[in-house]
Amino acid sequence: MKIIVLMKQVASKDAILRINKEGTWIEEGDLSFEVNESDGYALEEALRVREKLSGEVIVVSMGPQRAKSVIKDALARGADRAIHVVGDNLAHLTPYAAASALAEAIRAEQPDLIMTGLQSDDYGYAQTGVIIAELLGMPHATIVIEVDASGDKLRVKRELESGWYQWYSMPTPALLTIQSGISQIRYATLKGIMAAKKKEIKEVTPSAEIVSRLSHQQLRRVYLPQKTKQTQFLGNGDAKAGAVALAEKLHVEARIF
Amino acid sequence: MSSGILVFIEHRDGVVSKTSWEAIAAAQSLGSQLQQQVSAVILGSDLDAMAQQIAAYELVKVISANNSKLASYTPDGYTDALEKVVRQLDPQLVIMSHTYLVRDFGPKVAARFGKSLISDCIRAQVADGSITFTRRIFLGKLDADVVSDGAAPVFATFQSGAYRPDQAAKGSGSPVEKQEVEVGEIRMTPEAPFQEVKQAVDLSKAEIIVAIGRGIKSKENIALAEKLAEALGGDIAASRPICDAEWLPIDRQIGSSGQTVAPKLYIALGISGAIQHLVGMKNAGTIVAINKDPEAPIFDIADYGIVGDLFEAVPVLTEEIKKIKGLS
Ligand SMILES: Cc1cc2nc3c(=O)[nH]c(=O)nc-3n(C[C@H](O)[C@H](O)[C@H](O)COP(=O)(O)OP(=O)(O)OC[C@H]3O[C@@H](n4cnc5c(N)ncnc54)[C@H](O)[C@@H]3O)c2cc1C
Numbered sequence A: 001m002k003i004i005v006l007m008k009q010v011a012s013k014d015a016i017l018r019i020n021k022e023g024t025w026i027e028e029g030d031l032s033f034e035v036n037e038s039d040g041y042a043l044e045e046a047l048r049v050r051e052k053l054s055g056e057v058i059v060v061s062m063g064p065q066r067a068k069s070v071i072k073d074a075l076a077r078g079a080d081r082a083i084h085v086v087g088d089n090l091a092h093l094t095p096y097a098a099a100s101a102l103a104e105a106i107r108a109e110q111p112d113l114i115m116t117g118l119q120s121d122d123y124g125y126a127q128t129g130v131i132i133a134e135l136l137g138m139p140h141a142t143i144v145i146e147v148d149a150s151g152d153k154l155r156v157k158r159e160l161e162s163g164w165y166q167w168y169s170m171p172t173p174a175l176l177t178i179q180s181g182i183s184q185i186r187y188a189t190l191k192g193i194m195a196a197k198k199k200e201i202k203e204v205t206p207s208a209e210i211v212s213r214l215s216h217q218q219l220r221r222v223y224l225p226q227k228t229k230q231t232q233f234l235g236n237g238d239a240k241a242g243a244v245a246l247a248e249k250l251h252v253e254a255r256i257f
Numbered sequence B: 001m002s003s004g005i006l007v008f009i010e011h012r013d014g015v016v017s018k019t020s021w022e023a024i025a026a027a028q029s030l031g032s033q034l035q036q037q038v039s040a041v042i043l044g045s046d047l048d049a050m051a052q053q054i055a056a057y058e059l060v061k062v063i064s065a066n067n068s069k070l071a072s073y074t075p076d077g078y079t080d081a082l083e084k085v086v087r088q089l090d091p092q093l094v095i096m097s098h099t100y101l102v103r104d105f106g107p108k109v110a111a112r113f114g115k116s117l118i119s120d121c122i123r124a125q126v127a128d129g130s131i132t133f134t135r136r137i138f139l140g141k142l143d144a145d146v147v148s149d150g151a152a153p154v155f156a157t158f159q160s161g162a163y164r165p166d167q168a169a170k171g172s173g174s175p176v177e178k179q180e181v182e183v184g185e186i187r188m189t190p191e192a193p194f195q196e197v198k199q200a201v202d203l204s205k206a207e208i209i210v211a212i213g214r215g216i217k218s219k220e221n222i223a224l225a226e227k228l229a230e231a232l233g234g235d236i237a238a239s240r241p242i243c244d245a246e247w248l249p250i251d252r253q254i255g256s257s258g259q260t261v262a263p264k265l266y267i268a269l270g271i272s273g274a275i276q277h278l279v280g281m282k283n284a285g286t287i288v289a290i291n292k293d294p295e296a297p298i299f300d301i302a303d304y305g306i307v308g309d310l311f312e313a314v315p316v317l318t319e320e321i322k323k324i325k326g327l328s
């Protein structure tokens, strides 16, 4: 089974986000980056399917050169090879344009299965995977938390709202968007890191047409959300003093105990 | 020339979803500001009763698009059907709620028109006849204003809670236009939805909840939060990543894919406050957040906040509470 996994590099969750001068995005100069959370789970699931059924896992990431660190980490964890769709502004495409560029890079591989994360932690569009499935003419399922690829049809468990689930089956090739927590993610071993050095990373650039023609939605301004609630901040930066004040407030003001 | 607004109505087991009334409220609000008429569409196979219920709202019409292949939801079926209705009606704007179902097929519909959704918006403002949508990005840490190029149809989805369902205005009865809609091949076969075996822990009645997030750093550190919960006589709960990592069982998870709670007191330790977590606990009586990031979105709904290291604050808080309670 040939499996493509889409992995996006995003700002680290712990990073302090500073808005750029123009107010159009965040300052990326000194930012730390990591792999998008659900994409890490997508890779893990792909590796597990390969271990059961044999085949190949190909990582595809689109973004500037720094995205190589995500690719190398995936190769160290066991992916077989990678395609890097390179370009400085490709992380800022609309989902339709991003999906078009990614579909173009994937198409010739003719994968049996494509796995993506369910949404990116920066833009949070929750669309790229579904659009790729449409562009490549594949059936899809979103928010998948269990995959059974052993039968002649693919059977997947989807998470629905408020504690409900549903199984779906569909023919391959198919695309799945993977929910975090589907399985426990493995770490890269030293051996894996050494082996990764010999694995292929193919660089491709998307056609200019794809990148330019599709700006049907434009981000105008980025800013801090307005606070709606009056929070009483306690301790003035001193966590211990804050804790003493909080115990008092919970007792006297909120009358919790 | 495209005109009007089309609002998508979601339903399950013969019941219109609450988020659909929110979507109607959103469409009506934009409709009155843009002077555009609002129609609604419902897809399925046994829709008459629901279509009548929707017709009670202030709409120019309700399109009831029927096909036996739409009896259970599939992305293939819903995409074909909605695409047909949109092409036929030719609206300026299509409004949907950002539910799991819309996440599953909405992008596919928009892709048929060569575009993507302006997804998960929290508000929309109209000026000079054009709309500025606001989306939360970076898991709620920042807001982004987004505009479309205006070419119809524009597809937008709104986050649950962006509009109130009771804002949807009733009318004097709008016409229902029942039609058979064409649907192509359906490639996926759904099985019946189900719930996992009854959860061992029911937090919906808990009075006091101490919830931990990724800021707790390791499984061993959970003991710290447990001591606080014990001093308060409360229960322990968590954000999704803690349950994903199996540091706590899934029946401790709070949020859109976990439990919904409304305790007297909710203490969030090292939880950033992503919307999927907030929907599960925002109705708590008193909300406390301890987080080292002053901009963490959790503070937006907190009554009391401590900006700082939870590992410093929590042991002191536990001791102080014990002192006041006369336990030490
Ligand atoms: C479809 C879908 C469904 C989801 N369902 C759920 C759900 O049901 N429940 C849920 O919770 N999430 C859910 N999520 C995930 C959600 O989007 C967030 O990713 C998640 O809630 C983040 O968890 P967190 O706040 O613990 O982690 P993070 O966002 O990583 O936040 C950690 C916080 O800890 C703080 N911190 C770090 N160290 C310290 C310290 N020493 N002292 C104090 N503070 C510290 C940081 O400043 C940060 O704010 C869902 C997502 C999707 C897409």
Ligand SMILES: Nc1ncnc2c1ncn2[C@@H]1O[C@H](COP(=O)(O)O)[C@@H](O)[C@H]1O
Pocket (backbone or CB within 6 Å): A006, A007, A008, A009, A036, A038, A039, A060, A061, A062, A063, A090, A091, A095, A098, A115, A116, A117, A118, A119, A120, A121, A123, A124, A125, A126, A127, A128, A129
């Ligand atoms: N630049 C990219 N490179 C690789 N994968 C991506 C990229 N953008 C989006 N994806 C994939 O699409 C998923 C959904 O992204 P989004 O539609 O932005 O929420 C992500 O979890 C990734 O798996």
